[in-house]
Amino acid sequence: MEEKFWLDKWERNDIGFHEEMGNPMLAKYFQKLSLARGSRLLLPLCGKTGDIAWLKSREYAIAGVELSEIAVQQLFEALGLTPRIKVINELKRYSAENIDVFVGDILALKAQVLGPVDAIYDRAALVALPEDMRSQYTQHLMAITKIAPQLLIAFEYEQSQLAGPPFSISSEQVFDYYLADYHLKMLGSRDIPGGLKGLVPAREVAWLLSRR
């Protein structure tokens, strides 16, 4: 997907993927990451997800990365936080207590700029990227986090029935991207009520990725 595709979506407020109240699978499976309070989580391609408020209210620290500055402004507004804003090379960093969100392409985020993270929470990030970008994304994500454990939430559906994004990610694809570096466990799945975009039967699948 071109950057413009996503920036235009945020301009038009065409954000059907956004879950104001957060994702139910986060609440269900978060404890599988076994993180101590105060741990820092990276949310790649974070949009303005309600998951951030859920995590912050439980005293976890957040690092997010998002292309759209509109999304990041709206996120800080929703959290009731006034950001400190700093330009760091091609990125902008919006920060407040226990939260840093980088505005720009995740591929431009370097490990030293991100800082240490204890885990990754990927909801609708891997599935947002077309196949030809995914290996670069997964390799980069592992490189900047030293292969931090992940809770990954992906969609599975019959790809021929709908053009992504979100794209369908099969178990085989999850293995292809991550099996060399992580132990993979499918934690569970749920049918999307009414189907994806109300059109195609689909399920949301939660995976736990633990460093080998």
Ligand SMILES: C[S@@+](CC[C@H](N)C(=O)[O-])C[C@H]1O[C@@H](n2cnc3c(N)ncnc32)[C@H](O)[C@@H]1O
């Ligand atoms: C499907 S949305 C998911 C957002 C969020 N994870 C959620 O659950 O609501 C994908 C998001 O990734 C952002 N995005 C797409 N490509 C990106 C990139 N290369 N770097 C950073 N963010 C990106 C888009 O602007 C969009 O907000």
